[in-house]
Amino acid sequence: MVKKNFYLIFPGLFFLAACQTAEEGDSADEIDALLENSWTDIENEAASTEVNLYMWGGDEGINEYIDEWVSPALEEEAAIILNRIPMDTEEILQRLQTEKRAGRDDGSIDIIWLNGENFKNAKDNDLLAGSFTEELPNFQNYYDTESSAFQLDFGTAVDGMEAPWGQVQFVFHYDETQVDDPPENFQDLKDWIQENPGRFTYPNPSDFTGNAFVRHLLYENADEPSSVYNQPLDEEQIQGPAGQTFAYLEDIQPDLWREGSHYPNSLTELDRLYSNGEVWMTMGYNEARAESLVERGVFPESTRSFVMDPGSIGNTHFLSIPFNSPNMAGALVAINHMLSPEAQLEKMKPSPWGENTPISIDKLDDDMQQKFQEVDRGDTVLPTEKLEESFLPESDASYVKWLEDQWFNEIIQE
Amino acid sequence: MKLFRNKSLVLLLLPGAAFLLLPMYGLVTGAVESFTDSGRFTWNHYTELAGSDRFRASLVFSLRTALVSTLLAVVIGWWFTRTFASALTKLPVRVTVWIPMLFPHFVWAYIVILILAETGFAAYLLTGAGWVESPAFFSRFSNDQQGVGIILTYVWKGIPFVVLMLLPLYAAMKQELNDLVATLGGGRWQKFKMVEWPLILPTTLETFLILFAFTLTAYEVPALIGATYPEMISVLSYQWFYSSGWEERSLAFAAMFFISAVIILISLAGYSLLKRRNKFIKREGQLK
The missing domain is CATH 3.40.190.10 (Periplasmic binding protein-like II)
Structure with a gap:
């Protein structure tokens, strides 16, 4: 009997859980x-x-x-x-x-x-x-x-x-002693990655920063960045730029850190790789975030920042x-x-x-x-002028999730 | 109700019930969410789950990682306990073995990274000594697609736990039984089969189940030291749970409830196995 009564608790709990109502306050x-x-x-x-x-x-x-x-x-x-x-x-x-x-x-x-x-x-x-x-x-x-x-x-x-x-504005950081001329656009970046295999990676786009990196590339491949940020996500219309974006990411994959078999799960992980000298670039929202990291000795003193064409999302x-x-x-x-x-x-x-x-x-x-x-x-x-002239607005939030899923299908599950 | 007739029993059960109520409530709420869509019963979340390559890859990877790490921890821990059983009765030795249990799992994952990553201590030593050509060799030990980093962390954390569980059994093992087997002409294998194995089997199985269930649903270690793909089941569920618009929450609930059901089934199978065995032993006598 004892046992039977005990098991009655389960349907009871089910009932309780199902009963909760969403009250409109x-x-x-x-x-x-x-x-x-x-x-x-x-x-x-x-x-x-x-x-x-x-x-x-x-x-x-x-x-x-x-x-x-x-x-x-x-x-x-x-x-x-x-x-x-x-x-x-x-x-x-x-x-x-x-x-x-x-x-x-x-x-x-x-x-x-x-x-x-x-x-x-x-x-x-x-x-x-x-x-x-x-x-x-x-x-x-x-x-x-x-x-x-x-x-x-x-x-x-x-x-x-x-x-x-x-x-805040998105910027890339690099180590001045390892990188002579920071890239000015995504083509430069690709060349640099191919010349320096294993020295670049970006966080998994399920991370806020990693997603922003991919969005920059999407802006780059659109006719105009404004054709992305000025309208909500239209999957038909974005097919072309998205295709180019993932083709680019696939091109650089073999030359990324660990041949692209693993992407840092978070910006913290990428920062750790950068501070260990495993990779020579990192990135992040907040154009000034490296300042305190250098001060605390996490980043090398030779850390500088750069932005690329078509601009930097803020x-x-x-x-x-x-x-x-x-x-x-x-x-x-x-x-x-x-x-x-x-x-x-x-x-x-x-x-x-x-x-x-x-x-x-x-x-x-x-x-x-x-x-x-x-x-x-x-x-x-x-400099403030440089940041201001490269400022790009954020796109609709729906792009974030969409790019995350697409990236997973195109780059990881291949 | 008969259950509550004995008041002192109720009082005794109260703390346990309070302790169980929250996780139970969580489990049940999750189950309800996974079976409903805007208030109506549905199987859709589960059919969607079954159709997802990402989920299937994650399930296989999680089961494999949990199984390998648990088996290794149990076998090594058991071997360690029986080999060093007498030394382990001394307190300082025992404390040394249990040191890894003092640290949280994620700290241990960081230790694995500190030692075994490309810039880790081992890479520094071994490439310096010229035994390993390039630090890239070490990329297979953390954030790797085979789950080596996760397995290492859990084996390392698991062994002391196995020792903790098994040591009292070895300390209490009756030497007379071994002598008896020897008198009857039994060799080492017979001693093991007749005395040691029956003694440790229930606890070993229990330890295995605890470690397996824990590893299977662990989040923080795989999140730190796991690869982008395939992901452990909790990492995937976490991503679904916090995805934008909260649209994939039901999938996260379905995945977690499914895993809970798997664990419950495996535990039930394990215990019924032991029960059958106990009945058999009672009928046939411990030593045939």
């Missing part, structure tokens, strides 16, 4: 109601509260910037305690999704840091609080609110549901508020603070973070403008 109402108040009221409501910022924690420099600069400043100016909780963005969204399903309207996350497909997932699954950037004073005063870089996030309409926090990343944030007022004030000229200036300094700012410098007062211009970003960072 009305979080948009909550933030709308809050935003009806004046900004001063919101600030008053936020004072003496705690704000939980959940963000990817894999970069020491970024963590240090938050802990050593943002948190103290926020506490001093707005009396808000900012708790930084490191977690991968996918997992944050997974947690929100679980809370949504369980109908938990009172969560624990106040701010999340995201962009691209994560934003698309969050927006499509109603995991965000709603539109709020129109009411953020710093965003309205110092940012080009009409810019397409803030209106579209990988092709998904932002609709004011996330506020631009930073901007994107904006954002801060947003989840649907069940317990402290939306605090979240608004904290985000507004992180968008401020002072915070952005500090973020741009090579130590600890050194990231480009989405702020419009010409909207700042003269004193502040000068401070931004005086920031020395370091030897490994390309």
Whole structure:
């Protein structure tokens, strides 16, 4: 008898699992109601509260910037305690999704840091609080609110549901002592790879960076890069450029690291190969990321960066508020603070973070403008003009997944 | 309900039940997700799975890697225990053998990379000594398509566990039984068959099942030290689970539930084998 009753637990659990319902919460109402108040009221409501910022924690420099600069400043100016909780963005969204399903309207996350497909997932699954950037004073005063870089996030309409926090551009890094002239275009790169077998590879396109590498090549093979980034994925139309892209990748495969039998699973793995001197080039979003890696002795001092034709893809990343944030007022004030000229200036300094700012410098007062211009970003960072003239916008998020699958079928499963 | 009549029994079972409830809930939710499509029952995720070359390659690779690494760990660990059983009764020796168990698996995977990758310690030593011509020789030991790196990591981590499981048996083995076999004219093989083998079989099988199930569904080691293709089943499921649009989540659930079912079946087969054997022993007597 004992045994029989025990096994009854299984159908019971099945029943429980099947019973859970996706409840539609009305979080948009909550933030709308809050935003009806004046900004001063919101600030008053936020004072003496705690704000939980959940963000990817894999970069020491970024963590240090938050802990050593943002948190103290926020506490001093707005009396808000900012708790930084490191977690991968996918997992944050997974947690929100679980809370949504369980109908938990009172969560624990106040701010999340995201962009691209994560934003698309969050927006499509109603995991965000709603539109709020129109009411953020710093965003309205110092940012080009009409810019397409803030209106579209990988092709998904932002609709004011996330506020631009930073901007990064894709660059390649090379070791000056091993590579005399960095390649200027993909043909040069191919020649270089063939002359230096085993010294180049790119991360698996299931990785964010590896996928961006393949997208650059797709831009290159399209008639114009804009014919890719200006429209959603049309598989018929992209056949030609995609075919050329994979033909190129197949051509270089035998001369890649390990003859292309294995591609690094992550950028970390590629960076490790680069810092060991196994490969002579690496790459990544954030044009200034090598600076702190050189400083910490991970990358050789002779590391420099380059971009190739047709240009370098850049994107904006954002801060947003989840649907069940317990402290939306605090979240608004904290985000507004992180968008401020002072915070952005500090973020741009090579130590600890050194990231480009989405702020419009010409909207700042003269004193502040000068401070931004005086920031020395370091030897490994390309000049601002070079970066600006090679800037290419991101394509629609649907390309990311599509290229990942195509790459797997064409390059790996052959 | 009879089960709950005895209150103290309920209390005793409570912690265990609480401990099991979460993974059970996870398993059941995953199963439900894998059999439904917008609320309706469907087999589609499983037929899609069966039709996927990527999944089949991953399944074969995972089963092979788990089987090879577990067999090696069990055989080497068993040989080690019986050879050094007396030395292992001393605490310092035992602690030394168990050192690898102190490190998490992913640390051990990194150690394999540090030692055996092209820029690793072994490559440095052996190419320096001129025994190996080029560091490229070492590309077969990590992130390789045969899973050598994964197998090395799990064998290395598995052996101490096997020693841990088997050592008490050898420590408690009755020497008299061996003497008895000898008196009756039995040789070494007879001693092994009559005394040692029946003693260690249940625990060995159990150890094998634990290691096999663990390796089969492991994520972090293959993610670090596995090749792009073929992937271990958990690496593939992880990619499906976090793919954009979350469209392939059901596939991830189906793959993981399928693997859970495989493990449950193998475990049941193992235990029923032991049960049959026990019945047989009870009927026939331990020594014929």
